[in-house]
Amino acid sequence: MTWGEMKINALQRMFAITGSEIVEDDSTRPYLTGMPGAANEALQLLSTAGKFLVKMVEIVQDGAGAGVRRYDLKELAEDFYTVRENQIFFEDGEQYGQTADFMFESWNILVLPAERAGTWRVYYNAYPPPVTQQTADGYEMPLDPEVAVLVPLYMASQLYKEDDIGLATQYRNEFEVAREELRGVEVPATNREFESSSGWW
Numbered sequence: 001m002t003w004g005e006m007k008i009n010a011l012q013r014m015f016a017i018t019g020s021e022i023v024e025d026d027s028t029r030p031y032l033t034g035m036p037g038a039a040n041e042a043l044q045l046l047s048t049a050g051k052f053l054v055k056m057v058e059i060v061q062d063g064a065g066a067g068v069r070r071y072d073l074k075e076l077a078e079d080f081y082t083v084r085e086n087q088i089f090f091e092d093g094e095q096y097g098q099t100a101d102f103m104f105e106s107w108n109i110l111v112l113p114a115e116r117a118g119t120w121r122v123y124y125n126a127y128p129p130p131v132t133q134q135t136a137d138g139y140e141m142p143l144d145p146e147v148a149v150l151v152p153l154y155m156a157s158q159l160y161k162e163d164d165i166g167l168a169t170q171y172r173n174e175f176e177v178a179r180e181e182l183r184g185v186e187v188p189a190t191n192r193e194f195e196s197s198s199g200w201w
Contacts, residue, residue: 001148004137007035009152013171014160022137034159036131042154042175043128047081049182051147052125054084059110063117071110079126080108092118150178 004022011017016028024032047053057077061069073080083104090099099120103111112120128142141148157171 001141001143001145001151002137003039003131003135003139003141006039006141006148006152006155007032007137009149010035010155010159013152013156014163031159033133035155036133036135038155038158039151040130041158042151043130045154045179046143046147046150046182047125047127049147049179051144051182052081052084053079053128053142054123055079055126056121056123059112059120059122061112061114061117061120063115065114067114068111069114070105071112073108073110073122073124077124077126079129081125081127082107083110084123084125087123089121089123090118091121092116147182150175153178 007022008017008020011022011028011031014031016031017023022028022032055077057073057080059071059076073083086098088099088102089097090101101113101116102120105111110120110122131139141151143151153171154175157168157175160168160171
């Protein structure tokens with residue numbers, strides 16, 4: 001679903017347009033102005049609901065040094081939310097696969113054995129990129145369809161409060177029910193330590 005399609009959907013729910021084209025006039029302009037903020041609120045709520053935007057970051061070590069090295073995943077990936085369960089892989093030219101040679105400090109500090117050379121691929125759940133007033137209507141939102149359809153529902157629930165609080169509340173309730181259903185799809189990894197297979201700590 002594109003950003004423009006989301007805007008049209010929200011405007012239709014608020015009875016601001018009758019067709020399938022965005023109309024900017026005195027009645028729709030306040031809604032359109034408030035849409036990026038409302039959409040970003042929806043994206044933040046949905047990004048923690050179980051259906052995630054999955055990305056990957058690579059960490060390369062040369063094996064020099066001793067002890068451990070710490071990597072702040074929030075610095076390596078600004079959109080980092082959580083590490084995916086059992087989704088850290090290691091490759092050194094001789095072997096490749098899931099690895100248990102790591103641990104976490106807090107929720108975002110990945111700790112690796114400094115003497116081990118190779119590449120770690122860390123798959124993580126990401127926050128969706130925010131939309132702004134400059135976001136093009138043709139921009140394809142990086143969301144699964146069942147997640148994308150909930151964004152205009154939330155937008156309407158927030159922007160229509162002053163016009164029809166009853167309908168706005170109904171939209172918000174529908175949004176929350178759907179968000180709860182998404183929570184059952186997948187549980188993100190939490191702070192946990194894995195037993196090392198090589199005994200490096």
